[in-house]
Amino acid sequence: MKKRKIELAVISDVHLGTYGCHADELITYLNSIQPKKLVLNGDIIDIWQFSKRYFPASHLKVLKKLIGMASKGVEVFYITGNHDEMLRKFSDTSMGNFKITNKLVLNLDGKKAWIFHGDVFDMSIQNAKWLAKLGGYGYDLLILINSFVNWCLAKMGREKYSLSKRIKNGVKSAVKYINNFERTAADLAIENHYDYVICGHIHQPKKERYENKYGSCVYLNSGDWVENLTALEYSFKRWRIYHYSHDRLSPFFVDEDLKDMDMNELIASITDQSVDAEISELDDNPEITEVPEKAKDLDDQGLAQE
Template sequence: MQTKLKDLKTHFKTIVVSDIHLGTKGSKAKEIARFLKQYSCENLILNGDIIDGWQLKKSGSWKRKHTRFFNRMLKMIDQDNTKVFYLRGNHDDFLDQILPLQIGNLSIQADMIYESEGKKYFITHGDIFDSITTNLRWIAYLGDIGYTFLLWLNRQVNYHRRKRGLPYFSLSQYVKGKVKSAVSYIDQYEEELAKMALAKGCDGIICGHIHKAENRDIDGIHYMNSGDWVETMSALAEDHEGNWQLIYYSEIDFQKSADIVELPKTIEPEMKIVAFTKLDQNPGLSDFL
């Protein structure tokens, strides 16, 4: 075993990311690729809305930086022997055509049960909740304003904030926090998914979808949400003792080095490129949810 002298990373047992929305202007593809260079893991769980098929069908575009994310993922499989689980989200529902699919260390599936340190977690993107609740007034409200417009406006606001030396400000998160129906929806969302975990005999649930990072207890159920890589830029990470934490990109010290153990390399079969053509869903008002 060797310790690298440069490009050192912190090694976790499992890392969960979601809602990258590759193919859209709002996607922080460069940041997520840099994040995954900083950290290594045994299991990488991509919990839905990684590729935004809806936006690609409408007005999105695929950039080189979006491809680099998958290059980084494949290097993790090759160099660190990382197992990658890509779970379906509502924006990458084109995966319905091929799942379940396994190619070497890459598994594509709808959801999963994750067991670690004597505990079971149900992992799902979380869009299933939209079919459970009828209280979606806040989505209509945000849709009327236009979530895409909010993101554009947010970029303009933060451009001027940076010039003044001020920290990043999330306009859409601010709106979600102020609109009563938005707060109500998020509370319902978290409570319903906690109930779902209980019904499945699990100790906790890990989800995404609403772009709100969280790690807390709800009536004895460990509820976790990995956030997103459009604004929050956050991920969930589990250490080898079964402890979970939220990591925010804005708080990472990329200059700080940490020793890691270099894992043996394995060569995986060539990944099959799967084209998606069935993108018949209209995202309507909730473009990024």
């Protein structure tokens, strides 16, 4: 299968080691892309609910795939979350292209992206971790019940139904928590002059611009691989939310955002990618000593991680 080449992919809340994890679907997604950078934004391995009795082969394949991508040149950043908080003791550890950190700032075409899991905003985790863990077990049980319900609905030829989404959208306190989470993240990003703030944690995929009297930023959430099966992708200077349920059927889809992109901007973004190819050609052919002018200009812009 040909792979889609993208600048950056962000996934979070995979929860390997739990019954709700859709590992096979995640493998299918990872096999369909060829990113320059891959950000794992927390709760990839669910250490809270880890059990020796349940860690199937498909979950191990996900870990093998991630390590394999790093070994093939993909920069992989593992940002720790609350369910894999034990890894925080290894923060700032690097193993080749695989890096563990608690937060990340990337320069994307001259704009700053602030990436972190988001559990820092969850007071139940900060002040009553036992309650948060109990909630985690309850959520896992709900997913199990939901799987059985959906199996029955499929047998009857009816559409799947999400109990967790129903609860989140129907309980006022849950809606308020999600709205507060998003607004708090956006306000902090604006205060610190970031153009993008990217979170996980609440399992709610989203892309929205927020504004206050000090400025504006784009809030993004990568969702999860338990109920939504979503990821964030950055390419051609645009962000999009990947939805496995329908995007997997068209692996070479055209980004809807490109329809609204100015033609000159689109040409410029493609030209920037062709510069990368010229630089790569120089690396592969040491006898070539002349550096293209476009490559020099790109180098001056400083697209390195901050």
